[in-house]
Amino acid sequence: MSTFMQLTINGAGSGAVFALLALGFVIIYRASGAVNFAHGSLVLVAGYITVRAQESMGITVAAILGVLGAGVLAVIIERVLVARTRGGDPIALVLLTIGVDVVIVEEVARRLGSSAPFVRVPWANEVIHVGQITVLKGQIVALCFGLVIIAVLFALFRFTGWGLAMRAQAEHREAAALMGVRNTQVTAAAWLIAGVLAGIAVLFLATPDFAGGGVSRATHSLVLVAFPAAIIGGLDSTNGAVIGGFIVGLTGAYSQQYVSFEFARVAVYLVMLAVLVVRPSGLFGTKEVQRV
């Protein structure tokens, strides 16, 4: 039982991080109508900025710089490249993000060389004992931090004019414009937020507690695990992204322990396939429920 509790907490910790990444996928998908395959490069750039700055400026400032860097990069990608393809083929847009990803990842990898520096968060490598349970402090921090950010984000969506404008635009671009919603600003803001979320995620991904790898191509490939999270939840659902993130995190943790480390890698994709067979648009994805 204590193993199970331990796995649940650890799984939920990584789940929260995957949820942040999956939310990024969903927010961009809703704003621009395409899956952003350059999301991993945003994570990597934020991680790179953080590890380069943490020596001289300390982790707090470095982390803020990294997060902002990812946000700004996301806005640049949107404004300079994605916005110009509006009305074009969504497939072209997807290929465009893949191209951006390759260019950025290769550049960061070249700069890193063979090193894979960790983000030096103060809680790294610490464990907490609660009764019989031993958990990594990093996972607890990830869980709490992730939940707070998700709560703030959902409050923004729900209660602010910007959040309403974004949801309105996701549902019907023209109708939102008719209410005075400026499509370009809302879309750019969506990418900014997705970039910021990616930047926050790397502060957990690239630590010894998470997967044991620092800022490197391995971090980049971890982001691809968040993609099934978004698909499981439903690509256009923010609630789904959060649930999907936790499903992915927990699936990984349980299957590693109860089956095998190798199986854990495919388990997430098996869950995704199972969900898609039953619900092709994901658990919370839209099937129109409009009465006409």
Place this chain on the structure above:
Amino acid sequence: MQRRVVPMLSASGLVVGYGANRSVLDRVDLSVPDSGVVAVLGSNGAGKSTLLRTLSGTLSFHGGALHDGQVKLDDRPIQRLSAASIARAGVVQVPEGRKIFAKMTVEENLRVGAVCTPPGRRASARERVMELFPRLAERLEQRAGLLSGGEQQMLAMGRAVMASPRVLLLDEPSLGLAPKLIEQIGDIVTEISAQGTPVVLVEQNAAMALRVAATAVVLEVGRVAMSGEAEQLKDSDGIHDLYLGGHSHPAAQDVDGEVEGEATDLPRRRLARWTA
């Protein structure tokens, strides 16, 4: 000589097309005074919706383009502004087919309407909407997609009124509604205009439109075929034969549908809405 005021919103010489079809509107003029209802009548494909899209700057969403002509709000040309800027300037359109935000609640839909209204004016706008549409007040927490057709139309109009428009553009508010509801919508349009907001009402239901309008324009294949006081038009032979002749049921006025589509499945849609 009719009473003439300086138009608040005016369009002149509009030439509009979609892709290769460059003259869906062919030199159309329209003048909206600062009070009353202007009806735009015509059969399907006459260019009524295109005219509204030109005024609201939403042609680009439909692959259309303005080739010539001008739209002025208080003598200021607005035809090059984005749809959002035009809406913020006070020209607010209720699009054809309502286009409410189905996944949001009624309350949230209304809040989107006021997203660009200065906070100080929101409360009074909201009060006005609640008075005009008491049905919405009862359903604030309901998901908009689950409303009936008539309620969805009211929500679409309420959402637009939340923006405190200077001019309200309505695209076929009677589409797919039962006669009794059409009458109700007509009364609400009258009320909105009586409260001081001029309305441009695009309608195939000429009987309802001419009942509430002060002036009217009849479009035929992209040109203004007739225009004048609604009272006079109602009695004119042309209108009578074309749009009012012996048809009491609104659906009977639907002629062949092309650009403005959806005419073919009209009866079924109406049924679905009203058994629901």
